[in-house]
Amino acid sequence: MVLSAQDPSSASGRHDAIVIGGGLVGAAIACGLAEQGLDTLLLDEGDVAHRASRGNFGLIWVQSKGLGAPHYQRWSRRSAAEWPALAAALTARTGLDTALEQPGGLHLCLSEEEFAARAARMERMRAEAGNFGFEYRMLSRAEVAEKLPGIGPAVAGASWTPYDGHAGALTLLRALHAAFRDLGGTYRPNAAVAGLDAAPHDFRVTAGGATMRAPRLVLAAGLGNAVLAPMVGLAAPVRPERGQILVTERTQRILPMPTVNVRQTAEGSLLIGESKEDAGFDSTTQIPSVMRDMAKRAVLGMPWIAELNIVRAWSALRVMSADGLPIYDQSERFPGAFTANCHSGVTLAAAHARMLAPMIVAGALAPELLPFSADRFGDVRTAA
Template identity: 30%
Template sequence: MADRFDVVVIGGGITGLMTAWNLAEAGAYVALLEAGDLGTQASGANAGSLHLQIQYPEFAAYGEEWARAYGPCLGFLKDSLALWQELSDRVGEDLDVKLGGGVVVAQTDAQLETIARKAAIEGAHGVETKMLSRDELQALAPYLSDKAIGGGYCPMEGKANPLRATPAVAVAAQSAGVTIHCNTKVAGIVKEPEGFEIVTSSESFRAKRIVNAAGAKAGTIAAMLGVNIEIDGFPLQVTVTEPVAPLIPHLVYSAAGKLSLKQAANGGCIIGGGWPAARRGDGTLATDPTSLTGNMSVAAGVVPKLGAMRAVRSWTAWVNGTPDWRPILGEVPSCGGFFLALFPWVGFSAAPMTAQLTAELVLGKRPSTPLKGISVLAD
């Protein structure tokens, strides 16, 4: 006989683990299924940024109409970052959570004007982004290049350590009673009168409800129940430098090129920003030398001292994304009992709030934040 659970969560990243943890703490009998090892995809390989403001490259590419449609998600992210600040105490381990603020750096008047238009939309949704002059920016961030003519400063952004966060949440989930099955790939799902049968590579499980938190593979999982969701995986890469003395207390972006930059607690500077990794013929990923060169060039152009540092390691990650960036959260209307817990592109930042609301919905509670205007399932 297949094991029977109240809820089966599919996906062992930080969102899946936190959802399972919340459900178990509320008294549910929960199993979590992960195709590989916990946190080895986006949750463990991301750069650890805690994003809040609208991303500059997308705003510049898609425009104000897109940003206004995405705007309600900012309140969701704001609440999630507040939960991040509580997470170290909750798991009993220092997760290196620091909200030192995020800076978008402009090198031209046109870029500065675009940042100002973005800041106006953010402000309309309760997220403060203060516009800074050249002198104000240099006073705040003296490590920046003298080419910086100003920028926008969002004081609530920051960073966390993904190599600590996901394992710590996994321990907490197990302590709460979650049964975790690693190297357990879902091969099929059958809808039954009173729930679902989930067939895996090694055994079967039965559950009243399912949470799909499979990230880049979520579309494949949903298709097993005839549910079509527009989500895909994107191969990205990140680089870290040798440890150096404290230099960068902020999360730094550039309006002149794709960049996210921060300094970890050990002194290494983590450099990313959405540069693509290369796909091998067998489907695995490798770092792309062209992306590495481009990313390092943008970073050194913003923070000149980076040019003298040695890059010691680059790595790749699959990140899930959608064209409109909006989350896919909630129960699928056409498939009762099947829930989606997906926040594209910035899922690490959104994980605590995604998990909290998903658990509330699965348990039949009123969500603490209304999802209308946020989740595409609530439109």
């Protein structure tokens, strides 16, 4: 490969770490690395890229995570528990308020069948949690009515856990970037990776017309990781899954806690979502039937929502693995290289900044993250 001009952001072109991908995952990790004192460079492709981080729902959601995979439940819970410290640190450093609220969350069941299936699922999760525990309650219709205003006749009940919450996802992304820069990190937008040379603890990345070098490399490029990971002897088998979101006009503060498909932002809008569609890399929103179904479910749960005007809709592509769990890996061929992918970048932001980043600084993933290796999908490295 022909190396281009030296990195203008560093006299030597060298950094302690390079993170590829400036979405929620990359920004959280980069922030954590900078906090640990590493001279960190964060590269991002720019507006042409698919960016889940700019189109998500903003839930810090734990109660549905990890059926059959209690390590994922533990990781999500630990992240939710770290969130207040992350939010406080971001506000202290940047003045930005991520509007974090963790009052618990509800999953409304719109029939007795849904309620029974949900109850069975939650009980299985409790059983799988073992000593770690899993606090939940199945609430009767009357108990849900005490927590939420104006529920519809279809509501049979709900599951509730104390772990759930929500935050302003765009403010979070902005705050992570601001904190990263304040910590001395270097952010280079419009810098799609054009070349990557790997040797153990020595990575040279060409992007945005310059070449940068570091002994640590973190691939956090969302869907872009599928192409990048094989360059460092890893695999990131992720695919896009489209999600659409409807936004209502602002209204008085009315929802005391989020449900899995309706939440009220700090500004007063209700977000209604979120669909799960296999649409390849198509992120358009011109699917009226999907929007109708999302709105219908929201209105069945809380009929008063029908009085609000929808003012906006968008869609974005989730970064999904085959089993829906995150992928964290470290390269055996090229020590110093790591991958990070997940479909819950808001929920896991605190884990990424405060738990994963220190592991990367130390040079190895902790045992609790080893089950998240892409090796669980078979011999994907060879296939890649």
